[in-house]
Amino acid sequence: EVLLVESGGGLVKPGGSLRLSCAASGFSFSYAWMSWVRQAPGKGLEWVGRVKSKTDGGTIDYAAPVKGRFTISRDDSRNTLSLQMNSLKTEDTAVYYCTQDLNYGAFDPWGQGTLVTVSS
Amino acid sequence: QSVLTQPPSASGTPGQRVTISCSGSSSNIESNSVNWYQQLPGTAPKLLIYSNNQRPSGVPDRFSGSKSGTSASLAISGLQSEDEAEYFCAAWDDSLNGPVFGGGTKLTVL
Numbered sequence: 001e002v003l004l005v006e007s008g009g010g011l012v013k014p015g016g017s018l019r020l021s022c023a024a025s026g027f028s029f030s031y032a033w034m035s036w037v038r039q040a041p042g043k044g045l046e047w048v049g050r051v052k053s054k055t056d057g058g059t060i061d062y063a064a065p066v067k068g069r070f071t072i073s074r075d076d077s078r079n080t081l082s083l084q085m086n087s088l089k090t091e092d093t094a095v096y097y098c099t100q101d102l103n104y105g106a107f108d109p110w111g112q113g114t115l116v117t118v119s120s
Numbered sequence: 121q122s123v124l125t126q127p128p129s130a131s132g133t134p135g136q137r138v139t140i141s142c143s144g145s146s147s148n149i150e151s152n153s154v155n156w157y158q159q160l161p162g163t164a165p166k167l168l169i170y171s172n173n174q175r176p177s178g179v180p181d182r183f184s185g186s187k188s189g190t191s192a193s194l195a196i197s198g199l200q201s202e203d204e205a206e207y208f209c210a211a212w213d214d215s216l217n218g219p220v221f222g223g224g225t226k227l228t229v230l
Contacts, residue, residue, distance in 0.1 A: 044208060061217070104153055105211045112163075
């Protein structure tokens with residue numbers, strides 16, 4: 001069974017940092033492109049960024065609102081995707097989903113999500 | 121403000137056919153394929169349609185997608201109560217160099 005499980009969410013003050021993790025199983029993680037997508041409370045979906053597989057160059061791309069503050073990384077030996085979030089703002093409050101990126105806006109499957117709340 | 125535009129709500133009665141629209145531009149829908157997601161209350165999104173009109177394994181053929189120019193549509197025929205969910209469209213945007221989503225359409229089964 002293909003499974004993605006996020007962890008690491010929580011409450012953090014503006015300007016603070018948080019690191020999210022996503023444990024993958026049931027598929028060839030090292031060959032997969034992986035993305036983070038977030039959803040603010042009661043709002044729509046927003047792509048955060050993605051990392052390609054090392055065989056495809058390992059390129060990492062970010063959405064404009066998080067570029068320079070967030071860092072995506074992958075550990076293929078542990079089948080783990082990470083999202084390091086620095087200089088957090090209140091508008092970063094959202095459920096963060098880990099998902100396999102099939103390219104061109106197609107994502108499947110999705111993890112259950114982890115809630116990040118940025119508030120003083 | 122989402123890059124792709126969807127109506128905020130839609131509704132239908134059991135057995136009816138409902139369509140949800142998604143409007144974009146030349147940099148996204150017109151030049152790239154469209155994908156649709158279903159998000160049941162309190163759960164993660166699920167890929168419903170990819171590459172404009174392809175259904176992943178396990179998705180009933182009651183769900184279908186189409187695209188024309190800068191717009192796309194999701195059609196649900198034989199509406200069922202379990203179809204009550206939020207639906208999102210998505211496409212790659214060549215100008216933004218990333219995927220963009222619609223704001224979502226909340227479907228109510230009356």
